[in-house]
Amino acid sequence: MAEQPKDSVIFHCDCNAFYASVEALDNPALRDVPMAVAGSPESRRGIVLAKNEQAKARGIFTTQTVWQAKKLCPELVLVPPRHDRYAEISRQVNALYMQYTNLVEPASIDESYLDVTGSLPHFGLSAHALGDQVRRRVREEIGITISVGISFCKAFAKMG
Structure with a gap:
C-alpha cells in the first residue's frame, strides 16, 4: 500500500497469541491450562x-527458554x-x-493490513462497526x- 491520504481507512488485524490460539482451537483441553508452543518440548530446549493467557499470567513470555519457562511454571504444557x-x-x-476488500496486505503469518477505504460505503457501517464485524466473524467462523486497529495509515492502525 502506498502513502495514504488522511481520509483513508486502514485496518491492522492481528491474531491474538496466534500459535497458541490455533493449538487450543484444535485441542480444546489446552484452553484452561497454562500452555506454550515451544521449539523442542521433549528435550526442554528451544524457546x-x-x-496462552494462563501461561502469561504465570510470567511466561515469548522468547523465554523452555527450561526457564518450566522452572517458573512446572505445570506448563508445552506443544511443538x-x-x-x-x-x-x-x-x-x-x-x-x-x-x-481486495486490498489485503499480509505483514506476517498472523497480521494483515486491510485498506477498506473504497469498500466501507458498501457495508453501510462505521469503520469501528466494520472492524467489530470482522473481529466477530473471525471468532465465529474460524x-x-x-x-483490529483502525487509522488513516498503517503505522497508526498498528498502534491502535
Whole structure:
C-alpha cells in the first residue's frame, strides 16, 4: 500500500497469541491450562514461540527458554509448533479479510493490513462497526480472536 491520504481507512488485524490460539482451537483441553508452543518440548530446549493467557499470567513470555519457562511454571504444557497448520489458518483468515476488500496486505503469518477505504460505503457501517464485524466473524467462523486497529495509515492502525 502506498502513502495514504488522511481520509483513508486502514485496518491492522492481528491474531491474538496466534500459535497458541490455533493449538487450543484444535485441542480444546489446552484452553484452561497454562500452555506454550515451544521449539523442542521433549528435550526442554528451544524457546517459547507463543503462550496462552494462563501461561502469561504465570510470567511466561515469548522468547523465554523452555527450561526457564518450566522452572517458573512446572505445570506448563508445552506443544511443538505445527507451522503447516498455522499457515492453513492464516490463509483462512486472509480469505475472510478478502470478503471486505481486495486490498489485503499480509505483514506476517498472523497480521494483515486491510485498506477498506473504497469498500466501507458498501457495508453501510462505521469503520469501528466494520472492524467489530470482522473481529466477530473471525471468532465465529474460524475460532480464534483478533485485534483490529483502525487509522488513516498503517503505522497508526498498528498502534491502535
